[in-house]
Amino acid sequence: MSEQLTPATAMHYPWQEAQWTSLIAQVEQQRIPHALILGGPKHTGKYQFALTLAQRMLCESPVGGYACGSCKQCHLMTANNHPDLLKVLPEDEGKAIRIDSVRALGEFASKTSQQGGWKVAIIYPAESMNQNSSNALLKNLEEPGPNTLLLLVCHEPARLSATVKSRCRMVKFPVPTITQSRPWLSQVAGQDQDIEQLLDFSEGRPLLALQLIETDLLERRRELECMLDDLAAHRTTPLLVAEKLVAKKPVANDPVVTIDWLYSRVSSDIRSDQGDISSRLMFRYLDRLIQAKKLLQSSANPNVQLLWEELLLNWQLLFVTR
Numbered sequence: 027m028s029e030q031l032t033p034a035t036a037m038h039y040p041w042q043e044a045q046w047t048s049l050i051a052q053v054e055q056q057r058i059p060h061a062l063i064l065g066g067p068k069h070t071g072k073y074q075f076a077l078t079l080a081q082r083m084l085c086e087s088p089v090g091g092y093a094c095g096s097c098k099q100c101h102l103m104t105a106n107n108h109p110d111l112l113k114v115l116p117e118d119e120g121k122a123i124r125i126d127s128v129r130a131l132g133e134f135a136s137k138t139s140q141q142g143g144w145k146v147a148i149i150y151p152a153e154s155m156n157q158n159s160s161n162a163l164l165k166n167l168e169e170p171g172p173n174t175l176l177l178l179v180c181h182e183p184a185r186l187s188a189t190v191k192s193r194c195r196m197v198k199f200p201v202p203t204i205t206q207s208r209p210w211l212s213q214v215a216g217q218d219q220d221i222e223q224l225l226d227f228s229e230g231r232p233l234l235a236l237q238l239i240e241t242d243l244l245e246r247r248r249e250l251e252c253m254l255d256d257l258a259a260h261r262t263t264p265l266l267v268a269e270k271l272v273a274k275k276p277v278a279n280d281p282v283v284t285i286d287w288l289y290s291r292v293s294s295d296i297r298s299d300q301g302d303i304s305s306r307l308m309f310r311y312l313d314r315l316i317q318a319k320k321l322l323q324s325s326a327n328p329n330v331q332l333l334w335e336e337l338l339l340n341w342q343l344l345f346v347t348r
């Protein structure tokens with residue numbers, strides 16, 4: 027959705043300026059490494075960055091560091107049909123990247139380019155490669171073909187194998203600062219949105235913030251925040267809130283997502299607190315949330331109502347002990 031190639035010339039996001047400038051300088055001085063890991067948290071636009079860089083590499087006559095948007099190569103790119111760009115993706119979101127796809131990458135890398143210029147392969151998300159796929163990739167990393175650039179777009183570089191990492195140059199894409207993301211988000215989200223709250227709810231990740239507006243998740247998240255405030259102030263009971271969460275009214279949601287929200291609320295409370303005893307309890311509470319999430323994701327089929335009652339009671343208790 028937000029990570030699609032825009033017509034004519036792909037553009038990176040404004041908070042990626044430093045990474046862009048540095049890489050383009052290396053391209054222009056012909057010292058771009060043959061494999062890059064674009065690493066950093068999800069929802070910050072790394073895939074869009076990879077596409078922008080790919081188009082720049084494939085373009086016949088770049089202008090000011092960017093693809094021109096009008097040459098044959100740029101047209102092939104925007105038509106999503108460039109023979110010298112290979113996207114190595116899982117068949118379904120969340121699934122592993124198949125070893126066949128990585129082998130196809132090997133073939134792609136060993137052939138000469140069809141349009142006579144560079145060849146670019148994007149592996150996304152790179153941490154979806156399992157051990158076998160990673161091993162298959164290593165061969166390409168050891169014997170890269172000429173004018174071939176591999177871009178490993180990775181949300182969790184810690185999950186990449188050490189050998190893969192050691193053969194690539196890491197380019198870090200941290201969560202942008204509010205100063206970096208606010209102007210962009212106000213522009214695409216509209217002036218009537220509470221930008222600070224959106225960035226707070228999305229832990230500073232601008233594309234997730236946008237997703238919150240485009241779906242009704244923002245409304246649900248606000249409802250959860252209200253319920254948590256009511257619990258903290260003893261205006262409601264854990265039992266009543268647990269019933270609402272389970273009945274999916276008004277927080278119609280996957281319990282795992284709701285736990286993530288609760289986690290992010292507690293983390294944000296810890297950040298804004300000044301290290302008194304409560305933050306120790308809050309860290310312990312975060313552990314409970316992690317356990318609860320694991321339980322929900324396991325095959326144990328837990329009683330969700332009881333799970334929520336316990337989590338919400340413990341949430342309320344955090345405020346009693348202050």
Ligand SMILES: [Zn+2]
Nearest residue numbers: 085094097100
């Ligand atoms: Zn062009």
